[in-house]
Amino acid sequence: MTTYFIDGQFTSKDSLNISIDDRGYYFGDGVYEVVKVYDGELYTAEEHFGRLFQSAAKIKMAIPYSEQQLIDIAKELIKVNEVQTGHIYMQVTRGASARVHQFPAAAVTPVVTAYAIHNPRPLSNIEGGVSVKSVDDVRWLRCDIKSLNLLANVLAKQEAFEAGCAEAIFVRDGVVMEGSSSNAFGVKDGVVITHPATNLILNGITRQVVLRLCKENGIPVEERAFTPEEMYGMDEFFITSTTSEITPVVLIDEKAVGAGMPGAVTRRLQEAFARQIPLSVAGE
Numbered sequence: 001m002t003t004y005f006i007d008g009q010f011t012s013k014d015s016l017n018i019s020i021d022d023r024g025y026y027f028g029d030g031v032y033e034v035v036k037v038y039d040g041e042l043y044t045a046e047e048h049f050g051r052l053f054q055s056a057a058k059i060k061m062a063i064p065y066s067e068q069q070l071i072d073i074a075k076e077l078i079k080v081n082e083v084q085t086g087h088i089y090m091q092v093t094r095g096a097s098a099r100v101h102q103f104p105a106a107a108v109t110p111v112v113t114a115y116a117i118h119n120p121r122p123l124s125n126i127e128g129g130v131s132v133k134s135v136d137d138v139r140w141l142r143c144d145i146k147s148l149n150l151l152a153n154v155l156a157k158q159e160a161f162e163a164g165c166a167e168a169i170f171v172r173d174g175v176v177m178e179g180s181s182s183n184a185f186g187v188k189d190g191v192v193i194t195h196p197a198t199n200l201i202l203n204g205i206t207r208q209v210v211l212r213l214c215k216e217n218g219i220p221v222e223e224r225a226f227t228p229e230e231m232y233g234m235d236e237f238f239i240t241s242t243t244s245e246i247t248p249v250v251l252i253d254e255k256a257v258g259a260g261m262p263g264a265v266t267r268r269l270q271e272a273f274a275r276q277i278p279l280s281v282a283g284e
């Protein structure tokens, strides 16, 4: 049986003691992280747990554990659940308290909930690429916070799925932002182009890994705004996230990207990415 972590306890799903008054339910008042597990080990753990603390600070919430304690909880979940390839989901809500909008009394402590789950690498998407659909970005102006408030992302992803696409690409004021649960990159004349890490996107950990890999491999990068028209004219396009890694995009709004196949720069980056994850899973 799967072991979960809630509020200081390792427990089974049936014994999870979740309060109806948890502010996660009422308001989506909390933050979260998804951390990849390769070969039974956390990948880029410091970056993810560091961002969790940054997200919490931005919503004025104090996490009642240290970064190292959360990493230790994640490692324990991986161990007891025997996860080799998968991910950790961890969320922190502002705690359980009768429903009023303003923060609860200081005695109410944030609730940490987490689990580890087996989840293979999505190799067929990584190999063959996916289709995406652009949607209006109706989110708030603090998309840099990895908040539990994901309603706009949920609606966008559903719209994309109903159109037979794997991801929605948010467009705000004529600028391409990011995916509903991924960052977005174009490649034009050998240059990798992506929206800068402002308040209008989440600065993905995989995004940061890709920018590092570009640097290490001499691939030029421009972090700048680009329009949907520019997006349609890219030679290559790809999306990145913890679970989807570097996924090529071959069709945007039913228009083929470049030759309609994953491109050479995308492939180079995928190979560089695979080289820096544990070898036994690289080809899984």
Ligand code: DCS
Residues within 6 Å of the ligand: 034, 153, 178, 179, 180, 181, 182, 183, 201, 202, 203, 204, 205, 206, 207, 240, 241, 242, 243
């Ligand atoms: N942008 C948004 C809006 C996201 O939700 C995510 C991750 C990303 C970008 C990519 O960030 P990482 O590279 O750090 O994963 N979304 C997580 C999610 O909800 N499921 O998997 C990843």
